Amino acid sequence: MKNITFEKYQGNGNDFVVIDSRGNDLYKNYKTNKIFDIKQICNRQFGIGADGVIFIEEPKEDNYAKMIIFNSDGSEAQMCGNGIRCLVEYLHLNDSMNNKNIEYKIETKAGLKIAKYINDEITVKMGVPILECQNIPTTIEKKINSIPSHEFIEKDFNNMGYAVGMGNPHLIFFVKDIESIILSRLGPILEKNELFPEKTNVHFCQILNRDNIKVKVWERGAGPTLACGTGACAIHVAAYKLGLCNSQTIVTLPGGNLKIDWSKDDCEVMMTGNAKKVFSGSMLVN
Numbered sequence: 001m002k003n004i005t006f007e008k009y010q011g012n013g014n015d016f017v018v019i020d021s022r023g024n025d026l027y028k029n030y031k032t033n034k035i036f037d038i039k040q041i042c043n044r045q046f047g048i049g050a051d052g053v054i055f056i057e058e059p060k061e062d063n064y065a066k067m068i069i070f071n072s073d074g075s076e077a078q079m080c081g082n083g084i085r086c087l088v089e090y091l092h093l094n095d096s097m098n099n100k101n102i103e104y105k106i107e108t109k110a111g112l113k114i115a116k117y118i119n120d121e122i123t124v125k126m127g128v129p130i131l132e133c134q135n136i137p138t139t140i141e142k143k144i145n146s147i148p149s150h151e152f153i154e155k156d157f158n159n160m161g162y163a164v165g166m167g168n169p170h171l172i173f174f175v176k177d178i179e180s181i182i183l184s185r186l187g188p189i190l191e192k193n194e195l196f197p198e199k200t201n202v203h204f205c206q207i208l209n210r211d212n213i214k215v216k217v218w219e220r221g222a223g224p225t226l227a228c229g230t231g232a233c234a235i236h237v238a239a240y241k242l243g244l245c246n247s248q249t250i251v252t253l254p255g256g257n258l259k260i261d262w263s264k265d266d267c268e269v270m271m272t273g274n275a276k277k278v279f280s281g282s283m284l285v286n
């Protein structure tokens, strides 16, 4: 057994255990010998408690660092919008640079992402979105219709969903009354379906006005979370393509607001939000 240090961060309440694996073999040892169990670490009763674990690795190219992100169920994801802001805040607080004017070039499974401080918030170039399909085949309709109506949600929920890729998959529904959505009922049903062989993140959105979208999030591999950065980007893209919002919106999540800027198909989505250190700690691993 040995003691390793970690730091806990959160972005709009979406929280992560950050493990710096630069200059040591922590990530390699995790991958080869499972020196700890991510589910246990993320467990909010018996572990540290988090929506996921982020390893920081040395970059492959001439970039600042590499981000590897795991959901709380232990599944690896391609990208994490709140997580990359937490990683940048970690780098800013721990690296000697301590310079808020640099561009942080971070390698991820969804490609290179560039982040920069603007005042006390962090803006990330989140990549060019992929509009995967305009509506949901009958498989999902059948699943939704299989729920007894008394357990169901608002009356006018029409299973017209939108799939948008931000390096990771997102299934988006626009509803008239978001408070009527029973996330715990619909999230698990929609997270796993044939349209998404690797499962998907699920979002229910209410357009408050052309500058503001209110959201409830069910994350792949994590369940209900307070915020999803890649999800906020995907939601803005779907709403803009449907003519429901302006080119810049505030996406209001249960854990706080994210500012999203996007209007041209071949452009990167820009996401701006906070990231805060919660505490440092250490844990015994095998």
Ligand SMILES: N[C@H](CCC[C@H](N)C(=O)O)C(=O)O
Residues within 6 Å of the ligand: 014, 071, 076, 077, 078, 079, 080, 081, 082, 083, 168, 169, 201, 219, 220, 221, 222, 227, 228, 229, 230, 231
């Ligand atoms: N659950 C996501 C990964 C975390 C994304 C989310 N926390 C964000 O801020 O983008 C997935 O499996 O694709």
